[in-house]
Amino acid sequence: MMLRLAMLAGLPALLLSALASADTRALDRDWFFTDGEPAFRLHWPLEQTDSGWRVVIDKPDGTLFFKSQVADPEAVLLLHNRNRRGAFTYYHANGQVELEGHYDDQGRITGQSIFYWNNGNAREIRDYLPEGYQVVKAFHEDGSLAMEALPDKGERTDRAKYYREDGSLRSRIYTRPAEKGGLADVRLNYDPRGNIVARVEANDDVQISETLKNGHLVERLTFDRAGTWSLRERFNEDGDLIRQDRNLLPDYQRDGEQIFVTDEGVRRVSHYRKGKQHGASSSRRGDTWLAQGFYRDDQPVGRWFRVDEDTGEVTVIRYDDEGKFLGRYRIGADLVVHDEDGKPMAPAALREVERSLPPGR
Structure with a gap:
Protein backbone atom coordinates (compact mmCIF):
# COMPACT_ATOMS: atom_id res chain seq x y z
CA MET A 1 0.00 0.00 0.00
CA MET A 2 2.81 2.42 0.90
CA LEU A 3 4.54 1.67 -2.44
CA ARG A 4 1.33 2.41 -4.35
CA LEU A 5 0.93 5.75 -2.52
CA ALA A 6 4.51 6.69 -3.38
CA MET A 7 3.89 5.92 -7.05
CA LEU A 8 0.69 7.98 -7.05
CA ALA A 9 2.49 10.85 -5.35
CA GLY A 10 5.07 10.90 -8.17
CA LEU A 11 2.45 10.93 -10.92
CA PRO A 12 1.79 14.72 -10.92
CA ALA A 13 5.51 15.39 -11.34
CA LEU A 14 5.64 13.08 -14.36
CA LEU A 15 2.58 14.76 -15.88
CA LEU A 16 4.11 18.21 -15.36
CA SER A 17 7.37 17.04 -16.96
CA ALA A 18 5.52 15.69 -19.99
CA LEU A 19 3.55 18.92 -20.28
CA ALA A 20 6.73 20.98 -20.12
CA SER A 21 8.26 18.85 -22.87
CA ALA A 22 5.17 19.36 -25.01
CA ASP A 23 5.58 23.16 -24.61
CA THR A 24 8.84 23.19 -26.61
CA ARG A 25 10.05 21.85 -29.93
CA ALA A 26 13.57 20.64 -30.58
CA LEU A 27 15.84 22.67 -32.88
CA ASP A 28 19.19 21.79 -34.41
CA ARG A 29 22.17 24.16 -34.46
CA ASP A 30 20.75 26.00 -37.48
CA TRP A 31 17.36 26.43 -35.80
CA PHE A 32 15.53 23.90 -37.95
CA PHE A 33 13.08 21.51 -36.31
CA THR A 34 14.62 18.13 -35.54
CA ASP A 35 13.68 14.76 -34.08
CA GLY A 36 17.24 14.27 -32.95
CA GLU A 37 19.16 15.56 -29.99
CA PRO A 38 18.23 19.25 -29.63
CA ALA A 39 20.81 22.00 -29.75
CA PHE A 40 18.07 24.48 -28.79
CA ARG A 41 14.40 24.37 -27.79
CA LEU A 42 11.67 26.62 -29.18
CA HIS A 43 8.73 27.50 -26.92
CA TRP A 44 5.63 26.07 -28.60
CA PRO A 45 3.07 26.99 -29.72
CA LEU A 46 4.03 30.52 -30.69
CA GLU A 47 2.10 33.26 -28.94
CA GLN A 48 0.52 35.98 -31.05
CA THR A 49 1.08 39.60 -30.04
CA ASP A 50 -0.02 42.93 -31.51
CA SER A 51 3.21 43.18 -33.53
CA GLY A 52 3.82 39.54 -34.52
CA TRP A 53 4.36 36.04 -33.16
CA ARG A 54 6.60 35.84 -30.13
CA VAL A 55 9.67 33.59 -30.40
CA VAL A 56 11.48 32.31 -27.30
CA ILE A 57 14.40 29.91 -27.66
CA ASP A 58 16.18 28.15 -24.80
CA LYS A 59 19.29 26.03 -24.59
CA PRO A 60 18.69 22.34 -23.81
CA ASP A 61 19.31 22.98 -20.10
CA GLY A 62 16.43 25.47 -20.06
CA THR A 63 18.47 28.68 -19.91
CA LEU A 64 17.10 31.48 -22.06
CA PHE A 65 19.03 32.10 -25.30
CA PHE A 66 16.95 34.27 -27.68
CA LYS A 67 13.77 36.35 -27.84
CA SER A 68 12.14 38.06 -30.80
CA GLN A 69 9.13 37.80 -33.12
CA VAL A 70 8.35 36.34 -36.54
CA ALA A 71 5.95 37.63 -39.17
CA ASP A 72 4.58 34.32 -40.52
CA PRO A 73 4.04 31.47 -38.04
CA GLU A 74 3.52 29.01 -40.90
CA ALA A 75 6.64 29.90 -42.90
CA VAL A 76 8.71 26.90 -43.99
CA LEU A 77 11.82 28.72 -42.80
CA LEU A 78 10.14 29.82 -39.61
CA LEU A 79 13.19 31.20 -37.83
CA HIS A 80 15.11 32.48 -40.85
CA ASN A 81 16.27 36.08 -40.63
CA ARG A 82 13.85 37.09 -43.38
CA ASN A 83 10.92 36.08 -41.15
CA ARG A 84 12.12 37.86 -38.01
CA ARG A 85 10.62 41.18 -36.97
CA GLY A 86 10.97 43.84 -34.31
CA ALA A 87 13.09 43.85 -31.19
CA PHE A 88 15.37 40.89 -30.45
CA THR A 89 17.61 39.85 -27.59
CA TYR A 90 20.33 37.21 -27.18
CA TYR A 91 21.39 36.09 -23.70
CA HIS A 92 24.58 34.91 -22.04
CA ALA A 93 24.56 31.57 -20.22
CA ASN A 94 24.31 33.43 -16.90
CA GLY A 95 21.09 35.15 -18.00
CA GLN A 96 22.65 38.54 -18.74
CA VAL A 97 21.76 40.17 -22.05
CA GLU A 98 24.41 39.51 -24.71
CA LEU A 99 22.94 41.44 -27.66
CA GLU A 100 19.86 43.51 -28.25
CA GLY A 101 18.67 45.17 -31.43
CA HIS A 102 15.85 45.44 -33.94
CA TYR A 103 14.81 43.70 -37.18
CA ASP A 104 13.12 45.72 -39.93
CA ASP A 105 10.16 44.53 -42.06
CA GLN A 106 12.56 42.46 -44.21
CA GLY A 107 14.29 40.77 -41.32
CA ARG A 108 17.46 42.85 -41.51
CA ILE A 109 19.09 44.22 -38.39
CA THR A 110 18.59 47.96 -38.46
CA GLY A 111 19.37 50.95 -36.30
CA GLN A 112 21.43 50.65 -33.15
CA SER A 113 22.40 47.31 -31.60
CA ILE A 114 24.27 46.85 -28.33
CA PHE A 115 26.51 43.95 -27.33
CA TYR A 116 27.13 43.30 -23.62
CA TRP A 117 29.77 41.59 -21.54
CA ASN A 118 28.43 38.81 -19.32
CA ASN A 119 28.81 41.13 -16.31
CA GLY A 120 26.13 43.42 -17.75
CA ASN A 121 28.45 46.18 -19.00
CA ALA A 122 28.07 47.35 -22.59
CA ARG A 123 30.69 45.86 -24.91
CA GLU A 124 30.00 47.38 -28.34
CA ILE A 125 27.48 49.75 -29.91
CA ARG A 126 26.81 49.33 -33.62
CA ASP A 127 24.79 51.35 -36.13
CA TYR A 128 23.32 49.06 -38.79
CA LEU A 129 22.61 50.29 -42.32
CA PRO A 130 21.47 48.34 -45.41
CA GLU A 131 25.07 48.17 -46.66
CA GLY A 132 26.55 47.01 -43.36
CA TYR A 133 27.29 48.37 -39.91
CA GLN A 134 29.62 50.78 -38.15
CA VAL A 135 30.96 50.34 -34.65
CA VAL A 136 30.15 53.59 -32.87
CA LYS A 137 31.70 52.78 -29.50
CA ALA A 138 33.32 49.85 -27.74
CA PHE A 139 34.09 49.27 -24.08
CA HIS A 140 36.45 47.19 -21.99
CA GLU A 141 34.94 44.65 -19.63
CA ASP A 142 35.31 47.06 -16.72
CA GLY A 143 33.17 49.61 -18.58
CA SER A 144 35.99 51.95 -19.63
CA LEU A 145 35.95 53.29 -23.18
CA ALA A 146 37.88 51.10 -25.64
CA MET A 147 36.98 52.72 -28.96
CA GLU A 148 35.01 55.63 -30.36
CA ALA A 149 34.17 56.57 -33.94
CA LEU A 150 34.77 60.22 -34.80
CA PRO A 151 33.15 62.50 -37.39
CA ASP A 152 34.98 63.24 -40.63
CA LYS A 153 37.53 66.04 -40.44
CA GLY A 154 38.69 67.70 -43.65
CA GLU A 155 39.98 65.02 -46.03
CA ARG A 156 40.15 62.46 -43.23
CA THR A 157 37.21 60.05 -43.06
CA ASP A 158 36.39 56.85 -41.14
CA ARG A 159 38.15 58.28 -38.10
CA ALA A 160 38.34 56.38 -34.82
CA LYS A 161 40.36 56.24 -31.60
CA TYR A 162 41.20 53.19 -29.48
CA TYR A 163 42.03 53.31 -25.77
CA ARG A 164 43.64 51.13 -23.13
CA GLU A 165 41.81 50.28 -19.93
CA ASP A 166 43.72 53.04 -18.12
CA GLY A 167 42.30 55.57 -20.60
CA SER A 168 45.53 56.19 -22.52
CA LEU A 169 45.34 56.41 -26.30
CA ARG A 170 46.39 53.16 -27.98
CA SER A 171 45.81 53.98 -31.65
CA ARG A 172 44.12 56.24 -34.17
CA ILE A 173 42.84 55.27 -37.60
CA TYR A 174 41.55 57.28 -40.53
CA THR A 175 41.26 57.24 -44.31
CA ARG A 176 42.68 59.95 -46.54
CA PRO A 177 43.30 60.51 -50.27
CA ALA A 178 46.35 58.58 -51.49
CA GLU A 179 49.15 60.47 -53.24
CA LYS A 180 48.67 58.58 -56.51
CA GLY A 181 44.89 58.51 -56.42
CA GLY A 182 42.41 56.38 -54.57
CA LEU A 183 42.32 56.16 -50.78
CA ALA A 184 44.85 55.26 -48.11
CA ASP A 185 44.02 53.72 -44.73
CA VAL A 186 46.27 54.99 -41.93
CA ARG A 187 46.83 53.60 -38.44
CA LEU A 188 48.98 55.25 -35.74
CA ASN A 189 49.91 53.30 -32.60
CA TYR A 190 50.95 55.00 -29.35
CA ASP A 191 52.75 53.93 -26.21
CA PRO A 192 51.17 54.69 -22.80
CA ARG A 193 53.07 58.01 -22.68
CA GLY A 194 51.47 59.20 -25.92
CA ASN A 195 54.46 58.70 -28.24
CA ILE A 196 53.89 57.25 -31.71
CA VAL A 197 55.55 53.82 -31.90
CA ALA A 198 54.17 52.52 -35.20
CA ARG A 199 52.55 53.81 -38.36
CA VAL A 200 50.80 51.71 -41.02
CA GLU A 201 49.48 53.06 -44.32
CA ALA A 202 47.82 50.95 -47.00
CA ASN A 203 46.53 52.02 -50.40
CA ASP A 204 45.48 50.06 -53.47
CA ASP A 205 49.10 49.31 -54.43
CA VAL A 206 51.28 48.99 -51.33
CA GLN A 207 51.24 48.73 -47.55
CA ILE A 208 53.91 50.54 -45.54
CA SER A 209 54.57 49.71 -41.88
CA GLU A 210 56.94 51.92 -39.90
CA THR A 211 58.37 51.35 -36.42
CA LEU A 212 59.53 54.32 -34.35
CA LYS A 213 61.63 54.52 -31.19
CA ASN A 214 61.98 57.72 -29.18
CA GLY A 215 60.41 59.57 -32.08
CA HIS A 216 62.91 58.21 -34.62
CA LEU A 217 62.11 55.90 -37.52
CA VAL A 218 63.99 52.62 -36.99
CA GLU A 219 62.35 50.29 -39.50
CA ARG A 220 60.10 50.47 -42.55
CA LEU A 221 58.51 47.47 -44.24
CA THR A 222 56.88 47.94 -47.64
CA PHE A 223 55.16 45.27 -49.67
CA ASP A 224 52.87 45.43 -52.66
CA ARG A 225 49.26 44.39 -52.15
CA ALA A 226 49.57 41.85 -54.97
CA GLY A 227 52.08 39.95 -52.82
CA THR A 228 54.94 39.92 -55.36
CA TRP A 229 57.71 41.84 -53.50
CA SER A 230 58.72 43.30 -50.16
CA LEU A 231 61.23 45.91 -49.05
CA ARG A 232 62.60 46.13 -45.49
CA GLU A 233 64.62 49.19 -44.47
CA ARG A 234 66.33 49.81 -41.13
CA PHE A 235 67.69 53.10 -39.82
CA ASN A 236 70.01 54.24 -37.04
CA GLU A 237 69.18 56.93 -34.48
CA ASP A 238 70.41 59.62 -36.88
CA GLY A 239 67.95 58.49 -39.53
CA ASP A 240 70.63 56.97 -41.77
CA LEU A 241 69.72 53.84 -43.72
CA ILE A 242 71.78 50.95 -42.35
CA ARG A 243 70.07 47.99 -44.00
CA GLN A 244 67.87 47.37 -47.00
CA ASP A 245 66.51 43.99 -48.06
CA ARG A 246 64.37 43.69 -51.15
CA ASN A 247 62.80 40.30 -51.89
CA LEU A 248 60.50 38.66 -54.37
CA LEU A 249 57.56 36.89 -52.77
CA PRO A 250 56.47 34.34 -51.81
CA ASP A 251 59.90 32.64 -51.72
CA TYR A 252 61.83 35.70 -50.48
CA GLN A 253 64.33 35.69 -53.33
CA ARG A 254 66.63 38.68 -53.17
CA ASP A 255 65.94 41.17 -55.93
CA GLY A 256 67.18 44.69 -56.60
CA GLU A 257 69.48 46.75 -54.40
CA GLN A 258 70.54 45.33 -51.02
CA ILE A 259 72.27 47.51 -48.41
CA PHE A 260 74.01 46.61 -45.17
CA VAL A 261 76.04 48.87 -42.87
Whole structure:
Protein backbone atom coordinates (compact mmCIF):
# COMPACT_ATOMS: atom_id res chain seq x y z
CA MET A 1 0.00 0.00 0.00
CA MET A 2 2.81 2.42 0.90
CA LEU A 3 4.54 1.67 -2.44
CA ARG A 4 1.33 2.41 -4.35
CA LEU A 5 0.93 5.75 -2.52
CA ALA A 6 4.51 6.69 -3.38
CA MET A 7 3.89 5.92 -7.05
CA LEU A 8 0.69 7.98 -7.05
CA ALA A 9 2.49 10.85 -5.35
CA GLY A 10 5.07 10.90 -8.17
CA LEU A 11 2.45 10.93 -10.92
CA PRO A 12 1.79 14.72 -10.92
CA ALA A 13 5.51 15.39 -11.34
CA LEU A 14 5.64 13.08 -14.36
CA LEU A 15 2.58 14.76 -15.88
CA LEU A 16 4.11 18.21 -15.36
CA SER A 17 7.37 17.04 -16.96
CA ALA A 18 5.52 15.69 -19.99
CA LEU A 19 3.55 18.92 -20.28
CA ALA A 20 6.73 20.98 -20.12
CA SER A 21 8.26 18.85 -22.87
CA ALA A 22 5.17 19.36 -25.01
CA ASP A 23 5.58 23.16 -24.61
CA THR A 24 8.84 23.19 -26.61
CA ARG A 25 10.05 21.85 -29.93
CA ALA A 26 13.57 20.64 -30.58
CA LEU A 27 15.84 22.67 -32.88
CA ASP A 28 19.19 21.79 -34.41
CA ARG A 29 22.17 24.16 -34.46
CA ASP A 30 20.75 26.00 -37.48
CA TRP A 31 17.36 26.43 -35.80
CA PHE A 32 15.53 23.90 -37.95
CA PHE A 33 13.08 21.51 -36.31
CA THR A 34 14.62 18.13 -35.54
CA ASP A 35 13.68 14.76 -34.08
CA GLY A 36 17.24 14.27 -32.95
CA GLU A 37 19.16 15.56 -29.99
CA PRO A 38 18.23 19.25 -29.63
CA ALA A 39 20.81 22.00 -29.75
CA PHE A 40 18.07 24.48 -28.79
CA ARG A 41 14.40 24.37 -27.79
CA LEU A 42 11.67 26.62 -29.18
CA HIS A 43 8.73 27.50 -26.92
CA TRP A 44 5.63 26.07 -28.60
CA PRO A 45 3.07 26.99 -29.72
CA LEU A 46 4.03 30.52 -30.69
CA GLU A 47 2.10 33.26 -28.94
CA GLN A 48 0.52 35.98 -31.05
CA THR A 49 1.08 39.60 -30.04
CA ASP A 50 -0.02 42.93 -31.51
CA SER A 51 3.21 43.18 -33.53
CA GLY A 52 3.82 39.54 -34.52
CA TRP A 53 4.36 36.04 -33.16
CA ARG A 54 6.60 35.84 -30.13
CA VAL A 55 9.67 33.59 -30.40
CA VAL A 56 11.48 32.31 -27.30
CA ILE A 57 14.40 29.91 -27.66
CA ASP A 58 16.18 28.15 -24.80
CA LYS A 59 19.29 26.03 -24.59
CA PRO A 60 18.69 22.34 -23.81
CA ASP A 61 19.31 22.98 -20.10
CA GLY A 62 16.43 25.47 -20.06
CA THR A 63 18.47 28.68 -19.91
CA LEU A 64 17.10 31.48 -22.06
CA PHE A 65 19.03 32.10 -25.30
CA PHE A 66 16.95 34.27 -27.68
CA LYS A 67 13.77 36.35 -27.84
CA SER A 68 12.14 38.06 -30.80
CA GLN A 69 9.13 37.80 -33.12
CA VAL A 70 8.35 36.34 -36.54
CA ALA A 71 5.95 37.63 -39.17
CA ASP A 72 4.58 34.32 -40.52
CA PRO A 73 4.04 31.47 -38.04
CA GLU A 74 3.52 29.01 -40.90
CA ALA A 75 6.64 29.90 -42.90
CA VAL A 76 8.71 26.90 -43.99
CA LEU A 77 11.82 28.72 -42.80
CA LEU A 78 10.14 29.82 -39.61
CA LEU A 79 13.19 31.20 -37.83
CA HIS A 80 15.11 32.48 -40.85
CA ASN A 81 16.27 36.08 -40.63
CA ARG A 82 13.85 37.09 -43.38
CA ASN A 83 10.92 36.08 -41.15
CA ARG A 84 12.12 37.86 -38.01
CA ARG A 85 10.62 41.18 -36.97
CA GLY A 86 10.97 43.84 -34.31
CA ALA A 87 13.09 43.85 -31.19
CA PHE A 88 15.37 40.89 -30.45
CA THR A 89 17.61 39.85 -27.59
CA TYR A 90 20.33 37.21 -27.18
CA TYR A 91 21.39 36.09 -23.70
CA HIS A 92 24.58 34.91 -22.04
CA ALA A 93 24.56 31.57 -20.22
CA ASN A 94 24.31 33.43 -16.90
CA GLY A 95 21.09 35.15 -18.00
CA GLN A 96 22.65 38.54 -18.74
CA VAL A 97 21.76 40.17 -22.05
CA GLU A 98 24.41 39.51 -24.71
CA LEU A 99 22.94 41.44 -27.66
CA GLU A 100 19.86 43.51 -28.25
CA GLY A 101 18.67 45.17 -31.43
CA HIS A 102 15.85 45.44 -33.94
CA TYR A 103 14.81 43.70 -37.18
CA ASP A 104 13.12 45.72 -39.93
CA ASP A 105 10.16 44.53 -42.06
CA GLN A 106 12.56 42.46 -44.21
CA GLY A 107 14.29 40.77 -41.32
CA ARG A 108 17.46 42.85 -41.51
CA ILE A 109 19.09 44.22 -38.39
CA THR A 110 18.59 47.96 -38.46
CA GLY A 111 19.37 50.95 -36.30
CA GLN A 112 21.43 50.65 -33.15
CA SER A 113 22.40 47.31 -31.60
CA ILE A 114 24.27 46.85 -28.33
CA PHE A 115 26.51 43.95 -27.33
CA TYR A 116 27.13 43.30 -23.62
CA TRP A 117 29.77 41.59 -21.54
CA ASN A 118 28.43 38.81 -19.32
CA ASN A 119 28.81 41.13 -16.31
CA GLY A 120 26.13 43.42 -17.75
CA ASN A 121 28.45 46.18 -19.00
CA ALA A 122 28.07 47.35 -22.59
CA ARG A 123 30.69 45.86 -24.91
CA GLU A 124 30.00 47.38 -28.34
CA ILE A 125 27.48 49.75 -29.91
CA ARG A 126 26.81 49.33 -33.62
CA ASP A 127 24.79 51.35 -36.13
CA TYR A 128 23.32 49.06 -38.79
CA LEU A 129 22.61 50.29 -42.32
CA PRO A 130 21.47 48.34 -45.41
CA GLU A 131 25.07 48.17 -46.66
CA GLY A 132 26.55 47.01 -43.36
CA TYR A 133 27.29 48.37 -39.91
CA GLN A 134 29.62 50.78 -38.15
CA VAL A 135 30.96 50.34 -34.65
CA VAL A 136 30.15 53.59 -32.87
CA LYS A 137 31.70 52.78 -29.50
CA ALA A 138 33.32 49.85 -27.74
CA PHE A 139 34.09 49.27 -24.08
CA HIS A 140 36.45 47.19 -21.99
CA GLU A 141 34.94 44.65 -19.63
CA ASP A 142 35.31 47.06 -16.72
CA GLY A 143 33.17 49.61 -18.58
CA SER A 144 35.99 51.95 -19.63
CA LEU A 145 35.95 53.29 -23.18
CA ALA A 146 37.88 51.10 -25.64
CA MET A 147 36.98 52.72 -28.96
CA GLU A 148 35.01 55.63 -30.36
CA ALA A 149 34.17 56.57 -33.94
CA LEU A 150 34.77 60.22 -34.80
CA PRO A 151 33.15 62.50 -37.39
CA ASP A 152 34.98 63.24 -40.63
CA LYS A 153 37.53 66.04 -40.44
CA GLY A 154 38.69 67.70 -43.65
CA GLU A 155 39.98 65.02 -46.03
CA ARG A 156 40.15 62.46 -43.23
CA THR A 157 37.21 60.05 -43.06
CA ASP A 158 36.39 56.85 -41.14
CA ARG A 159 38.15 58.28 -38.10
CA ALA A 160 38.34 56.38 -34.82
CA LYS A 161 40.36 56.24 -31.60
CA TYR A 162 41.20 53.19 -29.48
CA TYR A 163 42.03 53.31 -25.77
CA ARG A 164 43.64 51.13 -23.13
CA GLU A 165 41.81 50.28 -19.93
CA ASP A 166 43.72 53.04 -18.12
CA GLY A 167 42.30 55.57 -20.60
CA SER A 168 45.53 56.19 -22.52
CA LEU A 169 45.34 56.41 -26.30
CA ARG A 170 46.39 53.16 -27.98
CA SER A 171 45.81 53.98 -31.65
CA ARG A 172 44.12 56.24 -34.17
CA ILE A 173 42.84 55.27 -37.60
CA TYR A 174 41.55 57.28 -40.53
CA THR A 175 41.26 57.24 -44.31
CA ARG A 176 42.68 59.95 -46.54
CA PRO A 177 43.30 60.51 -50.27
CA ALA A 178 46.35 58.58 -51.49
CA GLU A 179 49.15 60.47 -53.24
CA LYS A 180 48.67 58.58 -56.51
CA GLY A 181 44.89 58.51 -56.42
CA GLY A 182 42.41 56.38 -54.57
CA LEU A 183 42.32 56.16 -50.78
CA ALA A 184 44.85 55.26 -48.11
CA ASP A 185 44.02 53.72 -44.73
CA VAL A 186 46.27 54.99 -41.93
CA ARG A 187 46.83 53.60 -38.44
CA LEU A 188 48.98 55.25 -35.74
CA ASN A 189 49.91 53.30 -32.60
CA TYR A 190 50.95 55.00 -29.35
CA ASP A 191 52.75 53.93 -26.21
CA PRO A 192 51.17 54.69 -22.80
CA ARG A 193 53.07 58.01 -22.68
CA GLY A 194 51.47 59.20 -25.92
CA ASN A 195 54.46 58.70 -28.24
CA ILE A 196 53.89 57.25 -31.71
CA VAL A 197 55.55 53.82 -31.90
CA ALA A 198 54.17 52.52 -35.20
CA ARG A 199 52.55 53.81 -38.36
CA VAL A 200 50.80 51.71 -41.02
CA GLU A 201 49.48 53.06 -44.32
CA ALA A 202 47.82 50.95 -47.00
CA ASN A 203 46.53 52.02 -50.40
CA ASP A 204 45.48 50.06 -53.47
CA ASP A 205 49.10 49.31 -54.43
CA VAL A 206 51.28 48.99 -51.33
CA GLN A 207 51.24 48.73 -47.55
CA ILE A 208 53.91 50.54 -45.54
CA SER A 209 54.57 49.71 -41.88
CA GLU A 210 56.94 51.92 -39.90
CA THR A 211 58.37 51.35 -36.42
CA LEU A 212 59.53 54.32 -34.35
CA LYS A 213 61.63 54.52 -31.19
CA ASN A 214 61.98 57.72 -29.18
CA GLY A 215 60.41 59.57 -32.08
CA HIS A 216 62.91 58.21 -34.62
CA LEU A 217 62.11 55.90 -37.52
CA VAL A 218 63.99 52.62 -36.99
CA GLU A 219 62.35 50.29 -39.50
CA ARG A 220 60.10 50.47 -42.55
CA LEU A 221 58.51 47.47 -44.24
CA THR A 222 56.88 47.94 -47.64
CA PHE A 223 55.16 45.27 -49.67
CA ASP A 224 52.87 45.43 -52.66
CA ARG A 225 49.26 44.39 -52.15
CA ALA A 226 49.57 41.85 -54.97
CA GLY A 227 52.08 39.95 -52.82
CA THR A 228 54.94 39.92 -55.36
CA TRP A 229 57.71 41.84 -53.50
CA SER A 230 58.72 43.30 -50.16
CA LEU A 231 61.23 45.91 -49.05
CA ARG A 232 62.60 46.13 -45.49
CA GLU A 233 64.62 49.19 -44.47
CA ARG A 234 66.33 49.81 -41.13
CA PHE A 235 67.69 53.10 -39.82
CA ASN A 236 70.01 54.24 -37.04
CA GLU A 237 69.18 56.93 -34.48
CA ASP A 238 70.41 59.62 -36.88
CA GLY A 239 67.95 58.49 -39.53
CA ASP A 240 70.63 56.97 -41.77
CA LEU A 241 69.72 53.84 -43.72
CA ILE A 242 71.78 50.95 -42.35
CA ARG A 243 70.07 47.99 -44.00
CA GLN A 244 67.87 47.37 -47.00
CA ASP A 245 66.51 43.99 -48.06
CA ARG A 246 64.37 43.69 -51.15
CA ASN A 247 62.80 40.30 -51.89
CA LEU A 248 60.50 38.66 -54.37
CA LEU A 249 57.56 36.89 -52.77
CA PRO A 250 56.47 34.34 -51.81
CA ASP A 251 59.90 32.64 -51.72
CA TYR A 252 61.83 35.70 -50.48
CA GLN A 253 64.33 35.69 -53.33
CA ARG A 254 66.63 38.68 -53.17
CA ASP A 255 65.94 41.17 -55.93
CA GLY A 256 67.18 44.69 -56.60
CA GLU A 257 69.48 46.75 -54.40
CA GLN A 258 70.54 45.33 -51.02
CA ILE A 259 72.27 47.51 -48.41
CA PHE A 260 74.01 46.61 -45.17
CA VAL A 261 76.04 48.87 -42.87
CA THR A 262 78.37 47.08 -40.45
CA ASP A 263 78.92 48.12 -36.85
CA GLU A 264 82.23 49.58 -38.03
CA GLY A 265 80.42 51.89 -40.45
CA VAL A 266 81.23 50.07 -43.70
CA ARG A 267 78.37 50.39 -46.18
CA ARG A 268 77.98 47.32 -48.40
CA VAL A 269 75.75 47.52 -51.46
CA SER A 270 74.92 44.62 -53.76
CA HIS A 271 72.40 43.96 -56.49
CA TYR A 272 70.35 40.86 -57.23
CA ARG A 273 68.03 39.66 -59.94
CA LYS A 274 65.59 36.89 -59.05
CA GLY A 275 67.79 35.49 -56.32
CA LYS A 276 71.14 35.77 -58.14
CA GLN A 277 73.76 38.47 -57.72
CA HIS A 278 73.65 40.65 -60.80
CA GLY A 279 75.19 44.10 -61.12
CA ALA A 280 77.54 46.17 -58.98
CA SER A 281 78.76 45.09 -55.55
CA SER A 282 80.65 47.60 -53.43
CA SER A 283 81.91 48.54 -49.96
CA ARG A 284 82.54 52.09 -48.74
CA ARG A 285 83.37 53.84 -45.52
CA GLY A 286 81.85 57.27 -45.85
CA ASP A 287 83.16 58.63 -49.16
CA THR A 288 86.10 56.22 -49.24
CA TRP A 289 85.86 53.25 -51.58
CA LEU A 290 87.00 49.94 -50.09
CA ALA A 291 85.90 47.49 -52.78
CA GLN A 292 83.92 47.19 -55.98
CA GLY A 293 83.12 44.47 -58.46
CA PHE A 294 80.40 43.22 -60.76
CA TYR A 295 78.32 40.07 -61.04
CA ARG A 296 76.43 38.55 -63.91
CA ASP A 297 74.06 35.72 -62.99
CA ASP A 298 75.98 35.04 -59.78
CA GLN A 299 79.39 35.03 -61.55
CA PRO A 300 82.06 37.72 -60.98
CA VAL A 301 82.91 39.56 -64.20
CA GLY A 302 85.14 42.43 -65.28
CA ARG A 303 87.50 44.44 -63.11
CA TRP A 304 87.39 44.25 -59.32
CA PHE A 305 89.39 46.10 -56.70
CA ARG A 306 89.83 45.76 -52.95
CA VAL A 307 91.59 48.23 -50.62
CA ASP A 308 93.60 47.14 -47.58
CA GLU A 309 92.62 49.76 -45.00
CA ASP A 310 95.72 49.12 -42.91
CA THR A 311 98.31 49.51 -45.66
CA GLY A 312 96.40 51.44 -48.34
CA GLU A 313 97.45 48.81 -50.89
CA VAL A 314 94.94 48.08 -53.66
CA THR A 315 94.42 44.62 -55.15
CA VAL A 316 92.97 44.50 -58.65
CA ILE A 317 91.40 41.29 -59.98
CA ARG A 318 90.11 40.63 -63.48
CA TYR A 319 87.48 38.15 -64.77
CA ASP A 320 86.21 37.53 -68.25
CA ASP A 321 82.52 37.79 -69.20
CA GLU A 322 81.93 34.16 -68.23
CA GLY A 323 83.40 34.54 -64.74
CA LYS A 324 86.78 32.99 -65.50
CA PHE A 325 89.66 34.36 -63.42
CA LEU A 326 92.17 36.22 -65.61
CA GLY A 327 94.65 37.58 -63.12
CA ARG A 328 95.46 40.00 -60.34
CA TYR A 329 98.02 42.61 -59.36
CA ARG A 330 98.63 45.01 -56.50
CA ILE A 331 99.14 48.76 -56.44
CA GLY A 332 101.25 50.13 -53.63
CA ALA A 333 99.72 52.84 -51.50
CA ASP A 334 102.26 55.39 -52.75
CA LEU A 335 101.20 54.78 -56.36
CA VAL A 336 97.41 54.81 -55.93
CA VAL A 337 95.48 57.59 -57.67
CA HIS A 338 91.72 58.17 -57.72
CA ASP A 339 89.25 58.86 -60.49
CA GLU A 340 86.59 61.57 -60.38
CA ASP A 341 84.30 59.28 -58.33
CA GLY A 342 87.03 58.65 -55.76
CA LYS A 343 87.71 55.06 -56.83
CA PRO A 344 91.34 53.93 -56.51
CA MET A 345 93.34 53.02 -59.62
CA ALA A 346 96.87 52.79 -60.91
CA PRO A 347 98.70 55.76 -62.44
CA ALA A 348 98.25 56.23 -66.18
CA ALA A 349 101.58 54.59 -67.02
CA LEU A 350 100.74 51.46 -65.04
CA ARG A 351 97.27 51.30 -66.54
CA GLU A 352 98.91 50.83 -69.94
CA VAL A 353 100.82 47.89 -68.46
CA GLU A 354 97.63 46.54 -66.88
CA ARG A 355 95.92 46.33 -70.25
CA SER A 356 98.78 44.22 -71.60
CA LEU A 357 99.11 41.86 -68.63
CA PRO A 358 98.73 38.19 -69.57
CA PRO A 359 96.39 35.91 -67.60
CA GLY A 360 97.91 34.61 -64.40
CA ARG A 361 98.48 35.41 -60.76
